[in-house]
Every structure is written in structure tokens, then in C-alpha cells.
Amino acid sequence: MRLQSFHLSLLGILICTDFPRQVFAASAVQLDSSTTYLLPMNFHENVSEPFLSTKAGSPNSTARLKAAANVPFVAFDQEFLDLLPPNASLKLVANASYPFADEMGVWVWDRNEVWFTGPTINESNYLTVVDLDTMRVYKPNTSIPVVNPNGGYYHEGIVYVAADGNATSAPAIYGVDPNTGEAWVVVDSYFGLRLNGPNDVTWTNCGNASYMFFTDDPLSALYNGGLLPQLPDAVWRFDPQQKTLLPVIDQSDISVPNGIRVNKEGTKLYVTSTPASYNYGSNGTASSAIYVFDLDQNGFPSGQRLFGFAQRGISDGLHIDDAGRVWTGEADGIVVRSSSGKVLGFINAMALLDASEVLAGYSLQNFALAGDKVVVLALDKIWVVQLATHIVKCGGLGQGEGCLS
Known part of the structure; x- marks a missing residue:
């Protein structure tokens, strides 16, 4: 079902524990947590369909x-409901006749903007911005083209963009000054070899030093005329103090890394893995999963642990709020997990995408956490979810993704 109205104020929260006899129209429904692991024995599921389409027995x-x-x-879980105000609302802030919003989701907190990218192939200027004060959507005018941008992160006044490049422009990490539009290449090679295709990027600090991490996977094969990857897929760590680029997680740990974020304290590095069947040029195998690593005082990851599997499809967009909750864009929607990995709830893709989009396998694969809002990139639409409280307040250098005075 597509929610059609420009501003939809929905009814109050309904608690549905152990499948009650009546379900009323509501903005939020709570299913008993046991529903995620215990159903009547004659249930029937289809891995290609959403969890809520399960024939539950x-x-x-x-x-x-x-x-x-x-x-x-x-x-x-009640913790998910506590994130929502008593009368949860959605606001449709942008609408188009074509897909334009599905990746990146970066909150530029001091301008109160969200920067995002769309699915267009071989277009150098599909960086797009929505101003959350006016809801105006515009394209930033950058001093050089940012070629096929994908994920990104806002750090110390600069929007860092992971970009897949094309046949003539190497895959790279770009820096963009959102106030002036000045753009430059930060990283584009390793000892003369092209990167495979930077997918997402994050920053943290350890003591007096700051470090950039980014994921590199073979998606640039979509854009570069068929050039095979020259490096293994990996997670990389860039040290601007020592001017050093190092691989820190390889294919033996994560076959095809995708989303990447550091928690507020700068002690944990989260990385999502994309199965090889969803990518190009990879011979590896992988789980559609989220992994967490410990970060030491020098910004090196260790102690890999499986954090969770995608409910369906892949875990793409990845964000961490100030309470340590892990938010991911998956086929069923925007899934929220506790810091220990419990699925608390999700923003339902089936309610925000057309039925045809859901059946075609499209998802809410990215979004932004913006203070007390979630900005949902829903392909041809952008929705804003108003939360009950600020879940992201302070940003940069391992302090979350935005800062409020």
C-alpha cells in the first residue's frame, strides 16, 4: 500500500501481543518478540517474500x-515504540516520477540537510540534497564531477563521498565542502592499482588522531566498461596524519563489504556484508550479514563477531545512533537492532513502497538519522519520520553523525 497524502498523521499505537483477535488501523503495531522465532508448526514461508507475508500456521x-x-x-520490543511519539506521523517531502533517492543518507547537521544519491548509472552529478528546514530538493554544484557516487559520511565540515567512477575516472573517495561546492579526490588508488569501487565511508578518532574507513567492492564493474577488479574486496583504513592507506579487513573475514559505521564512542566498527550473487566480479561467498569489530587505540579492527543476518535481501545502509542501536536498510524495511543485536522493530517497506516495487525486490536500502528524524529514501519519494526524541546529537570523530548545540 502506498501512503498517498502529502502529510499523513496516523492513529495511535496499537499493541498486538500474541496475535490478538482484532487489529485496528494504527501507525505502529507491536508483535510479540516470540513471533520472530516461534510460529505454529504448519507455518509456510518464502524467502523471496517479506516476513509479514508468512503463512503463520x-x-x-x-x-x-x-x-x-x-x-x-x-x-x-517496547524500546522501538519508545522512539515514536504518541501519534506517530510520516511526512512526504519529495515525490518524482522516477527513482532518484536510494543511497548515502548523510545528515549535514549544521546546515540541517540530508545529502543522498540515486540509482542513475553513468551520470556524474546525481548527488542530491534535501533541506530539512524548507524541504527544498536541489543538486549541489561541485567544482569537479563526483563520478557515480554511492555512500558517504559527514566529518568536520566535509561530506566524504564513496564513488564508483567509470572507465576514465577511477573509483575514489571524494571530499566536498557543502558550503562552497569545492570538491577533490582524497583516495583513488593503492600502489598504482585502481580501487574496485568504494561503497561507503566513515570516520572516527582515537586519541589525537583521526582515521577514515571505507568499504571497497566490485560494483564499479557496472560503470567501467567491464574492467575486472585489480584488488581483493576489502575494508580500508586511511590515516591522514601518516599519509597511509592500509587494508584492514580482507575477504577471509568479509567477502564483499558494503555499509560501514563506527559507534559514538569510537570503540566498535560495524560492517555489512553483501552476498556475491548481488555483485559483479566476485568469486567469493558471503552471508547477508552485519559484523562488528573492536577498534583499538590506533584505529585497527580486531575480534570480529557476527552481529546479525538481514531479514531478507541484503543489509545495505548502515547507521548507528547515540544509544548504540544499529539501523540497517534491508528488503523488509529499515531495521533497528539493540546494541546486543536484538531486532527491536522496523520501518515497513511494504507500507512505503508500491506493491510492484516490493514484488520486484526493491527496498528501503538507505536513509539518514537526522537529530529527531529519520529521512527515508524510498526510491521515487522521500519520507520523514518524526521521532519522540533526538537519537543523534553530536557528530564527527567518533561522536555519532551530527551535533546539536
């Missing part, structure tokens, strides 16, 4: 899941 149970499919917020 009895007509009543199936009906409750089906009813939840039309609700934008689905909770498995």
Missing part, C-alpha cells in the same frame, strides 16, 4: 501478520 495468526503489512512501524 493459522488463519488468525496469518491475518495479524497481513494486517501489520499495511502499517508503517512494526515493533517487537
